[in-house]
């Protein structure tokens with residue numbers, strides 16, 4: 001992900017109704033070596049992105065998102081598989097994430113990729129929804 005990708009990345013973020021990062025946060029975080037930020041392009045079009053924060057041997061998946069019109073085409077899987085390779089190369093051993101309890105598509109995606117649901121955080125989100133906790137062991 002480079003600075004010129006940010007309008008398209010923010011476009012996907014808005015389309016999905018995520019309240020993740022502002023343009024400013026992206027701009028300041030992209031230069032950090034502790035952030036793995038990947039995008040997937042189909043021809044000229046940016047259709048998905050992945051953000052992972054790396055903290056030594058541990059990492060946190062901040063976001064994985066695919067444009068609505070390209071869901072369920074294997075793009076999220078390709079992006080995760082590439083992320084997995086790069087995180088392995090950086091010596092990451094465990095990756096954690098939270099996902100909304102009502103987001104069954106993402107939960108199926110993570111289970112399909114051998115993530116383990118190891119817990120729940122009650123009323124984690126500001127609207128009161130629970131978070132399911134997943135981890136991936138490399």
Ligand SMILES: CC(C)(COP(=O)(O)OP(=O)(O)OC[C@H]1O[C@@H](n2cnc3c(N)ncnc32)[C@H](O)[C@@H]1OP(=O)(O)O)[C@@H](O)C(=O)NCCC(=O)NCCS
Pocket residue numbers: 016062063064065066067070071072073074075076077078099103104105106108109110112
């Ligand atoms: C979750 C997400 C990244 C998956 O990306 P994707 O490109 O659509 O997923 P893939 O096509 O690679 O799917 C791989 C597998 O995940 C599972 N899966 C993906 N979407 C699913 C859905 N809507 N319902 C059930 N299972 C699903 C299936 O097992 C699928 O394999 P299959 O198609 O052979 O059955 C995508 O749906 C997305 O962007 N969601 C909105 C953002 C989000 O919720 N991100 C996660 C929280 S940060």
